[in-house]
Amino acid sequence: MRPLLLIANTPSDNTLALRQAVAAGAKRTDLPVLELSPFEANAEHVLNASAIILGTTENFGYMSGALKDFFERIYYPCLEQTQALPVALYVRAGTDGTGTVNSVERIMIGLRWKLVQEPIVLKGAFRSEFLQTCEELGEAMAEGVLLGIF
Numbered sequence: 701m702r703p704l705l706l707i708a709n710t711p712s713d714n715t716l717a718l719r720q721a722v723a724a725g726a727k728r729t730d731l732p733v734l735e736l737s738p739f740e741a742n743a744e745h746v747l748n749a750s751a752i753i754l755g756t757t758e759n760f761g762y763m764s765g766a767l768k769d770f771f772e773r774i775y776y777p778c779l780e781q782t783q784a785l786p787v788a789l790y791v792r793a794g795t796d797g798t799g800t801v802n803s804v805e806r807i808m809i810g811l812r813w814k815l816v817q818e819p820i821v822l823k824g825a826f827r828s829e830f831l832q833t834c835e836e837l838g839e840a841m842a843e844g845v846l847l848g849i850f
């Protein structure tokens with residue numbers, strides 16, 4: 701089975717906990733999960749993925765520089781071969797998140813990847829419910845791949 705690829709920057713303990721929660725949720729299923737930072741992830745990982753969960757902080761009203769670097773490296777190597785790839789997005793933001801969602805959605809249109817659910821924005825003071833949301837996201841995405849519903 702091709703793995704579910706989880707790509708998220710983790711500049712803080714909170715954001716690392718979010719990524720780990722997504723991975724833990726996905727690992728409740730039988731689908732293999734590959735958890736990487738955006739700087740580790742490359743086009744080969746994407747070409748081999750069954751689906752992707754992207755996670756990013758909002759920085760300066762945009763996705764993290766780490767995730768932007770990932771997209772810049774994989775865009776052309778993946779463009780022709782990954783159309784309709786199922787994707788989900790979660791954003792950790794201090795107060796907003798809108799600019800990040802918009803920026804990732806624009807790239808999804810360019811790559812023709814398919815956002816399979818509304819982006820999740822986790823904003824404000826960190827709350828333990830965020831972890832539950834992330835676990836559910838990981839599990840739902842992995843189940844969706846296994847059931848072939850995307």
Ligand SMILES: Cc1cc2nc3c(=O)[nH]c(=O)nc-3n(C[C@H](O)[C@H](O)[C@H](O)COP(=O)(O)O)c2cc1C
Pocket residue numbers: 712713714715757758759760761762792793794795796797826
């Ligand atoms: C350089 C920098 C720029 C940021 N810009 C934004 C921003 O434009 N909008 C926003 O909502 N939060 C912004 N933040 C807050 C981050 O999204 C937040 O620190 C990050 O998600 C980590 O959250 P945590 O406190 O739960 O670890 C910024 C943080 C940094 C370090």
